[in-house]
Amino acid sequence: MIIFRFWRTFCSLPPSPRIWQYRRVHDTPDIADRRDAVCVIGAGASGLATIKNLREHGFAVDCYERETSVGGAWNWRHDRSPVYANTHLISSRPLTEFPDFPMPDSWPDYPHHSQVLSYLERYAKHFGLGEHIWFGTEVVSAVPVGDGRWDVTTRSTGGGSSRVQRYAALIAANGHNWSPAKPDIPGDFRGTVIHSAQYKDPAQLRNRKVLVIGGGNTGCDIAVEAAQQATTVWHSTRRGYWYAPKYIFGRPADQVNDGLLKWRVPLKLRQWLYRRTLALTTGDLTRYGLPEPDHKPYESHPIVNSQLPYYLGHGRIKAVPDVARFAGGQVELADGRRIDPDLVITATGYAPRFEFLAPDLIDTEPDGRPDLHLHSFARKHPTLAVVGLLQPDAGLLPLAHWQSVAVARWLQLRREDPERAAAVQQKESARPIPSWSKRRVVASRRHWFEVDHLAYLKAMDELLREMEPAK
Amino acid sequence: MSHDLLRFDDWTSPVPPVEREVLSRLVEGEDEHEHPPLLFVTGPGVGAWAFAEHWLAHTAGRGFPAHALTPREGGDLRAHVHDVVQTAASLPRQAVLIGHGVGALVVSRALGRYPARAAVLVAPAMDRWATFGAAIKTNPLGTLRGRPRLNRKQLFSASLPAEEADAYLARMTFAHRLAFPKQVPSPVGKPPVLVVGSPDDRVVPRKSLDRVAAHYGGAPLLFPGMGHALMLDAGWAEPIDATLDWLTKELTAAS
Known part of the structure; x- marks a missing residue:
């Protein structure tokens, strides 16, 4: 096993001695001009799709990845990977795979995270993406230098001096699930508090008294694992959610839901069907102490967990309200009750971070939320885009794929036909935001980038058609 | 052109998986990764064996890993x-x-659906009526059956010994006609596409070869005197050699 692991780690190292090559040339004082090349930041799922699609559109690409291998969040070897031992997909395979590189059809409906990683590794190898990636290299800053070009400063992850190169465009695919958002809970706590990012293995829960804070998919997953391992489990949620099962009528729930979308069943009717289906399957969860949802179905990011209601029903998980403060060995809840966990796991999500960009480049609002056209294109910088900054009600990979195709097509059009590019930009600026962004969602950071996968793909389709090469 | 972003069929009723037969001839040694792999696909009712007969080994011999897929039984186009x-x-x-x-x-x-490195359409049966017209002229009875059959004359030239031709024919099961929409999707990733055929093919007429090649912006590469089954007919080495030459040229041009 150790040998096997070593082999895997060894093989994931960059094939060429690029890091060393880079160190040798680092002291060149002038800016290396990479001309028409595009700089991509990050070699996770979104970054890999971006490299591939830019290459397909004829661009030279330099991708910088601070880790030593591909996979981003899905690579459990990475320190910043949020996956835990038992992470499985919550959207089913056909709604999660890249549209032009399917996952093996022999895989389960909901693959394990290690399968997703091997899928991404195969994708990178299949399309020969590794040779365009500089591993162990961090982007420190990216500055526009007029005429749409960017000066990108990179540095070896281990430290050392930096290097500046000039690129024709900059695409950030740096992910948004790596920088933990930690709640500010007043008071002192004598037990252990960790963020879900530090939760890796069910053994961490064994024989503990665990409080899980957060009603998202991760919070629910960890609460379920705690129910199987810990002596006592409390699950604290601020509001009521719709807990959808993974299977309805023996089919993956998202596939059934897309059947309704296919037949254009109106939202009101879908909401009614959703309530009915949940009432008939999961049943009423308020009798276990969970609050009633304060929003309609489809108005928050879907929570998909068939096991949570099961363990609530077995008394293994106790639903509790929001946490008010820590009080020594105890935790005080919003309703004044006190509980005495010895391990608190905050599953309170992650915050997007773009430290290498000045906030105004991506029109960052005072609360930290970037304002991008289609959550992707910078409004004032036509050669700056972000790929993968979405929270869809389906798998992210298909959307990230089409985003990167649109970005590649846009850069190509801008290069080959500036006049038409300007016309497309004009037209796009008039695209109403509600047509692609979900308006009616719960107001929280978790829902900043919430999109309806169908509405979003339709908007992408229209954009791609506008940029279709003239025949 | 449709970009095919909304794939309700795949999202709501994925194609049921089957065990697939793939025959392979790999390339040993250092140049294993020098050339892209080739995937050969026959029509339903034939099978990977038809390529395993000559073309797979020949292709691997020239440094390209070669694979052939047997179509599933009773599947539709999707x-x-x-x-x-x-x-x-x-x-x-x-x-x-x-x-x-x-x-x-x-x-x-x-x-x-898949950004191929390149594609080759050999005697492509993509024109329903042209193919039907050519077939009915040579083999009216076989063509009008529910499961149309091809005969020796349609598949092979006279230079292939009759016993060999009959042995091949006996291995073919012939499938029902596939229903297919007329619209041909634009290839994703813009791969180079080559059309290969024979002007003496009694299944796919010359005009049809021209039309398909023109659709992809080229002209067909022709091998006179050969029958429809170019990979089994006498002189099978010529079309595959020409195809690999074309491929080598395209790959060098792209790199």
Whole structure:
């Protein structure tokens, strides 16, 4: 096993001695001009799709990845990977795979995270993406230098001096699930508090008294694992959610839901069907102490967990309200009750971070939320885009794929036909935001980038058609 | 052109998986990864064996890892396209897709779903009426059956010994006609596409070869004197050699 692991780690190292090559040339004082090349930041799922699609559109690409291998969040070897031992997909395979590189059809409906990683590794190898990636290299800053070009400063992850190169465009695919958002809970706590990012293995829960804070998919997953391992489990949620099962009528729930979308069943009717289906399957969860949802179905990011209601029903998980403060060995809840966990796991999500960009480049609002056209294109910088900054009600990979195709097509059009590019930009600026962004969602950071996968793909389709090469 | 972003069929009723037969001839040694793998696809009713007879070994001998897929039994066009894309994606490197006959029709649809490194359509049966017209002239009885059969004259030239031809014919099961929409998707990733055929093919007429080649912006590469089954007929080495020459040229031009 150790040998096997070593082999895997060894093989994931960059094939060429690029890091060393880079160190040798680092002291060149002038800016290396990479001309028409595009700089991509990050070699996770979104970054890999971006490299591939830019290459397909004829661009030279330099991708910088601070880790030593591909996979981003899905690579459990990475320190910043949020996956835990038992992470499985919550959207089913056909709604999660890249549209032009399917996952093996022999895989389960909901693959394990290690399968997703091997899928991404195969994708990178299949399309020969590794040779365009500089591993162990961090982007420190990216500055526009007029005429749409960017000066990108990179540095070896281990430290050392930096290097500046000039690129024709900059695409950030740096992910948004790596920088933990930690709640500010007043008071002192004598037990252990960790963020879900530090939760890796069910053994961490064994024989503990665990409080899980957060009603998202991760919070629910960890609460379920705690129910199987810990002596006592409390699950604290601020509001009521719709807990959808993974299977309805023996089919993956998202596939059934897309059947309704296919037949254009109106939202009101879908909401009614959703309530009915949940009432008939999961049943009423308020009798276990969970609050009633304060929003309609489809108005928050879907929570998909068939096991949570099961363990609530077995008394293994106790639903509790929001946490008010820590009080020594105890935790005080919003309703004044006190509980005495010895391990608190905050599953309170992650915050997007773009430290290498000045906030105004991506029109960052005072609360930290970037304002991008289609959550992707910078409004004032036509050669700056972000790929993968979405929270869809389906798998992210298909959307990230089409985003990167649109970005590649846009850069190509801008290069080959500036006049038409300007016309497309004009037209796009008039695209109403509600047509692609979900308006009616719960107001929280978790829902900043919430999109309806169908509405979003339709908007992408229209954009791609506008940029279709003239025949 | 449709970009095919909304794939309700795949999202709501995925093609049921089957065990797929893939015959392979790999390249040993250092140049294993020098050339992209080739995936050969026959029409339903034939099978990977037809390529395993000569072309697979010949292709591997020239340094290209070669694989051939046997179409699933009783599948529709969508299922066959699914199988081709699944098999292509399972290969270690971006694959070149090569379809023959109805297999070329399947490949032409798969090109809309998978960015092939290049594609070759060999005697592509992509014109329903032209193919039907050519077949009925040579083999009226076989063509009018529910499961149309091809005869020796349609598949092979006179230079192939009759016993050999009959042995091949006996291995073919002939499938029902595939229903297919007329619209051919634009290949994703803009791969180079070559059409190969014979002006003496009694299944796919010359005009049809020209039309398909023109659709992809080229002219067909022709091998006079050969029958429809170019991979089995006498002189099988010529079309595959020419195809590999073309491929080598395209790959060098792209790099």
